[in-house]
Amino acid sequence: MPRPAALSSLAALLTGPDGRPVPVERVVLTAAQRSLLCPCDGASPMVFVPDPDVLAALVRGATAGVVVTAEAGLAGDDGAGPPPGGAVALVARTDVGEGHRRVLEAFAAGTAAVQHTVDVLRAEAAVIDALNSVGRRLTAQLDLDRVVQDATDAATTAVGAAFGAFFYNLVDQFGESYTLYTLSGAPREAFERFPMPRNTAVFAPTFDGEGTVRSPDITVDPRFGRNAPYHGMPEGHLPVRSYLAVPVISPTSGEVLGGFFFGHPEPGRFTDRHEYLAEGIAGYSAIALDNSRLFERERNLARELSRSMLPEAPPVAGLEIVTRYLPAATGSKIGGDWFDVIPLPGDATAFVIGDVVGHGVTAATVMGQARTAVRCYAVLGLPPSRVLHQTSAVLSAFTASTFVTCFYAVHSADGTLRYANAGHLPALLRHVDGTLTEFGEALGQPLGVGASFPERTIRFGIGDELLLYTDGLVESRTRDLTVGMGWLRSAVAALPRPVTAELCDGLVAELTGGAHDDDVALIHVRNTGRGVA
């Protein structure tokens, strides 16, 4: 709260050579004008005496003055004070003595400790602000490449380094670890000719995760230059005197994920505060790297789980079977689709395609349960409607809200398909003459929802082809189901024979524009009639 009248007390400091108060005028200063008058670098004092010549240049006819900044929180009798960020100059235009200067100098000396504390607190707040904003940004990302580049740029700026690098370790699909790096403040070519840093005396504490290394001049550090072949920096390396390196350690596993390295060509550039900032950013980077690794792992887990539960279609005499399962390209929706091909007694074969609502590990798990249940009831020789009825009952018992669509069809040696459909998309039959029949549409509710699943029969003769598929093939947020199903019919009608795995992949690519954001599973069966007694 500005204190009224405080400005007039300060104005009274301006006295003539005779010690008597002189007329004082208030001049409001903008932030820019104020910074012209401030005799200091960085944080300005709240009240100061400006250089009379500079003041006179700004306020015509001024002989002396006292500048009161907005931070001082002082106001005049009328309650008016400096604008935010600006100041008020109390200006005299007559001959003025040195009284005001002496008083304010004495005041400044007396409050120097307070001013210092304020400066320190302000700097701390700036550090916390910087850390907080970098932390928020880093930990809200999952894309590894963006995390590391953003972290490197933020850290290099925060510590005032000429350049910075972030070396981080990754493990490839064969379990071999390898190291990548990002740079900030230096082009990639500046480092390309050099090998990766090794565990030398200088680098070891960082790569081993022992702690921060800070040196005002690394070239005179006892650890420096002890290793062949370079004994110091390789020829052509960017000049480094000031050196700061911070390990990045996983908060979950304790593993060293990498390290930040900062350099400056002048000695003594890095302070306690820089070290603190670098360590803070390293901490956030570790969390961000952990997040992106865990996310990747979850995604791979769902993918692996789905894949491991999907069968290889067994060879069946008289049928050419192609099956495809393509996990969602965008990752987060993997896990719900399945297919199955089940040989049944009496030369019959069951074809199953299904889709579990949801995604990730949960959907993959429910998919495993659904697939197992269907398989068990199928090999018992139950008719399609009973297989789906029993499976639906089993799934409803597991969880209250299962929603699984499933098309179940049994091919018998007599050239028929008996089928039931639990809320799944219709199947396609391409006859030997090239005409198409779409069948099984809207026969029943999904498993976990419905209880009765009517059964139908359709002719599946020699030369006929059957296609079962999941909705990822025909539907997306940007493509209407009805339109997608129309495209599919046209595409299937145009497929050359015989239909191979490559042709099926081509069909998926054509229909999804190469970027399916949902799982796609399909079974294509051609009745060759060969090998059947």
Place this chain on the structure above:
Amino acid sequence: MTEPDRGPFGNEPSGSVRLHEVPGGVVLVVTGPLDLSLAPRLRREVLRAVRLRPATLVIDLSASTFLASVGMAELVRAHRTAGAGVTVRIVAAGPLLLRPLELTRLTDELEIRSTLHDALAEA
């Protein structure tokens, strides 16, 4: 077709679910695609709506652009868990929304109306 940025996890919903209390019931207005990212929000809002013990709970999909199976699962859940005394109605028109409901025969079970007015008229 480019998708808007959907957050670091790629699952920030691009639509919304808003709850409105009206005479005789509660209306949940769904905008944008009712997909994997928006379905959990619909579930939360349904729970909130049911706590208000409305005579009629209307889930208005008129402004929705896509009904994924995960969205249909939520409609069934709402219908089956709303409890005695709460009539759940769905407002949906056009093949974009009706086709998936027909293919899964949820049309047998859910009370579907073509306008919000119709859905509330019988309240």
